[in-house]
Amino acid sequence: MAKVMGLTGKVMGLNGNAAVAYAMKQINPDVIAAYPITPQTDCVERFAEYVSEGLVNTQFVTVESEHSAMSACIGAAAAGGRVMTATAANGLALMWEMLYIASSMRLPIVMMVTNRALSGNINIHCDHSDTMGARDAGWIQLFSENAQEAYDNIIQAVKIAEDLEVRLPVMVTQDGFIISHAVEQVKVLDDDLVQEFVGAYKPAYPLLDVTHPVTYGPLDLFDYYFEHKRSQIEAIDNCFPVIRRVGEEFGKISGRKYDLLETYKLEDAEYVVVALGSTCGTAKEAVNLLREKGKKVGLLKIRCFRPFPKEEIIKALVPRRGVAVLDRSVSFGGFGGPVFTEIRSALCDAPARPFIIDFFYGLGGRDIYVEDIEKALLQIEDVVQKGQVDQYIGYLGLRE
Amino acid sequence: MTKPLEIRWHGRGGQGVVTASRILAEALLREGKYFQAFPEYGPERMGAPVKAYNRVSSTPINIHSGVTNPEIVVVVDPTLFGAVNVLEGLGNDGIIVANFPEPPAKLRELLGFTTGTVVTVDASSISREILGRVVVNTPMLGTLCRVFQEVRIDTVLEAVRSQFGEKLRPEVIEKNLTCLKRAHEEAQVG
């Protein structure tokens, strides 16, 4: 559309769903199997338009459920295709058993998840309970702060998933409605550049290679199942260098470099807020406002939640005095939300670990404001000054 | 980082406030501004009061929470004044841009809004006359341009052409543009 910016490409006004659909068009995968669900619908509808207009060569498989969508993706990926899909919330929940199959078979499927609450009661708005629930399914998970990052992450996800050191499925998330339905400035790359970046797909053991027949998903009992899980643990733990390398390479073509984490005014920060997704943008404003008031605060944004970058998180958080974790999903009956639990566990053996408290927020799309995040940062400052935690778990934006 | 300028659109489901906010976004894109355009999220219900929002800035916009204190409120349907509090969160120096068949003084009286700026235009009549039916989002974009300095009206016209280019027949687009220009001229600021 408008004018040329950055290295190449153009600037468009796109919402998160449209940005991802546009990236998918540029990637031009062999197969997409998807079922519509709010707030992802807009994305697959747009992609279906690209298919009907003949702008992509993709085989678009319309299915009767998300379980079938993921099943079709698994079949197509095992056959040797470059495969993508998209879903949200209950759709992801319906894929559950197939998510594990995809990762166990080491199939490089790329899926966009528009984060939405898992019912009940029924709710279509953003929280992270869908993808957090799927965090143990063996997929790489990349969270996006805005439409630009959703676009950038989808393109990188293809290259990460297909790297021969990885060969695992990747989930790229964006916050439902907050990002998926908000039109923002998105710098898109030239089609050729995207194609060159992702490269031609070379499947590892395609079922359609009839001269080298293989069997996927055989019966695996107490003789080998445990060994196979151990090798899967190794596979996902080994992804860090690839995710970083792809993030750097993407920086070279786009001017936007990516890492496992992003830090904002963290160098000298004493109090840190940790968040994922769109809240990180709002948190940057909260940090700015408190900095203006002389508070030494900063933000740690987790882009890559699976695999969990524990070493980098320890490095970023150990020198701090206090950490306020923001969790947009609940682990019912657990000790705090999933982000909190993981961070506390990572810091457990650190020599001088900071105080860490958790805040639940934003469930079912409840808005989070700059003031809420300021409140969280001031509370952790208070904890540090008192030298003790009275309450590990708090709530932001909740009526009593 | 300066606080972005925030606009809240009030309309009814089906009146095109989400489209209006998107056209404005495209115009801002063409002006090289940073922007956001987003609806008040939820199931779409024809006729129910709905809201849409814009943020505008000359620097990148990080914030992703809802708009609570807009600088400008645009009301595309005059029957909404009795149904929703359009003044919510609007400061004393705020601007109200309304589809309202009477001069600004009358609307000030109706709302009890004595400060700031009020702009009125009879967008329903303009659109009925030119398009033969009431389509109020394009004329209200023209009216907004009277007080919103971040974008030129020519850019908004281009953005309308681009957004409707594939969806509407050329003569219908031209009529929409005429509505937009006429509302811009006829709007009263007071």
Place this chain on the structure above:
Amino acid sequence: MSKLKGWKELTPGGIITEAGNAREYKTGDWRTERPQVNKEKCINCLFCWAYCPDASVIVDADKGVMVGFDYDHCKGCGICASTCPAKAIDMIPER
């Protein structure tokens, strides 16, 4: 059975890269009765070959005749004996 491999020696995703390696898994010792064919009665209709769930009936494809059983894989289910229209197959207890 060969020595079980450690986790570092496995294929990605546990896929099996050798075709037809089910042959290496001998199921013959699951048997309590073995089929025995009386070729004097056998009419070479090949019903046994068609019905055998374990592909354990051996046929000379050139001559089109049933020649015997693959006792490494036959589980002794007896389907061949019960489908034989000539009653040419007997199930003999294994000892």
